Amino acid sequence: MKPLKTLTLLLIITGSILFSNCSDSGNDDDNNAPSIFSVNTTVIGFDYAKIEWTESLDSDDDPVTYAIILEGQEVATGLTALTFSFYNLESDTLYSGYVESRDGRGGTNRADFFFTTDPEVIITQITVEEFLYPTQNNCNGVTTALEIDAGVKVPKYEGNVTYNVSFSVLTLNNGNATVAAATRSWTNSNYSTYYIYDYDENNYFVWQAGGGFACSNHPNIDETRAYYASASGEATITFTRN
Numbered sequence: 001m002k003p004l005k006t007l008t009l010l011l012i013i014t015g016s017i018l019f020s021n022c023s024d025s026g027n028d029d030d031n032n033a034p035s036i037f038s039v040n041t042t043v044i045g046f047d048y049a050k051i052e053w054t055e056s057l058d059s060d061d062d063p064v065t066y067a068i069i070l071e072g073q074e075v076a077t078g079l080t081a082l083t084f085s086f087y088n089l090e091s092d093t094l095y096s097g098y099v100e101s102r103d104g105r106g107g108t109n110r111a112d113f114f115f116t117t118d119p120e121v122i123i124t125q126i127t128v129e130e131f132l133y134p135t136q137n138n139c140n141g142v143t144t145a146l147e148i149d150a151g152v153k154v155p156k157y158e159g160n161v162t163y164n165v166s167f168s169v170l171t172l173n174n175g176n177a178t179v180a181a182a183t184r185s186w187t188n189s190n191y192s193t194y195y196i197y198d199y200d201e202n203n204y205f206v207w208q209a210g211g212g213f214a215c216s217n218h219p220n221i222d223e224t225r226a227y228y229a230s231a232s233g234e235a236t237i238t239f240t241r242n
Contacts, residue, residue, distance in 0.1 A: 032059045033107035039099050041115040042083075045157045046091040046239050049115050052083045056101030056109055063104065070097035091120035118155065122237040126150050126170060128228045129205060131197065132216055139215030148224055149210030150179075150231040153203045160242040162187050167208040170233040177227075179209040187242070208233070 034056040043050035051068075058064050068076040068084050076084060089095065096114040128150050135145040150170060154163055163186055170179040184195050184206050191204075199205040209231075211224040 031062075031103070031105045031107050034058045034062075034064050034101040034103050034109045036109055037099075037101060037111050039111040039113045041113060043085075043158075044115055044118060046118040046120045047089050047241055048085060048087045048158065049089065049095070049117060050083065050085045051099070051113055051115075053099050053111055055082060058103045058107070060103070060105075060107075062107070064101050065104070067100045067102060068097065069100065070095060089117050091117050093117050118239075120239055124152055124235055124237065126152060126167070126208065126231055126233040126235060128231050129207075135214060137214050139217055142215050142217045144216040146213045146216035146218070146221060147210055148212075148221075148228050149205070149207035150228055150233075151205055151207035151210075152235045152237065153199060153205055154237055156188070156202055156204060157239060160187065160189075162240045162242055163204070164238040164240070165206050166236045166238075168233045168235070170208050170231060172209070172231050173227050174230045179233075182208050206235075208235075 035058070037054045037056040039051055039053035041049055042052050053066070056064050056066070065077070066079040066082075067074055068079070070086065075086075084099075086095075094114065094116045096112070098110045098112045100108055100110045102108050128148065131147045131149065133145045133147070135143055137143065137145070150172075152165065154165060163184075165184045167182045167184075169181050171177070172179065186192070186196050195207060197205040197207070211228070213221060213224075
């Protein structure tokens, strides 16, 4: 009889262990991973970038957080916002990574991203732009001034950045005239509006040489356009984080 009692006890213990394991496993099996989502790079600089992603929803109503993995390294975790910025990156470099949504119960999903930072130095050709400005003058009903400027567009970057543009000698009028080399330097918070135009939300325009008219219907405008039409030269643009 003793062997039977021992066998019965073993069966009871074993059954208890199996029941406990099945209960835990059942909880894991019932969990649904957060939903598929997407990520986009919205801002790129020479040493930073910003990504944004859509919300990853959890059908079990588990709270979802996000982790950021860049080049195989987890750089942030526990995020609830749908955006993240990277700083102190190398310029002109391809980066890849992913955002991972986590429900806290082992369920995950991921969305991949990649971006290439801008170069720290850009060499570009001179272009000619025309700018209209409101003026107090009234020239036969026209109340705008006009400038025809040879220069370059320069990308704007966030933060305390110094910009330096070095112009080569500028050739005009099919080689019949030249303008000496020039250098312009400024920051986002301090620059001369005489040389540096706030072109749009993404760019400055920096001019090396130009012609201005108090009224945009001046009779010499076409002649000046022809003079600058063949402008040739280049500029080296350098960005520095202060």
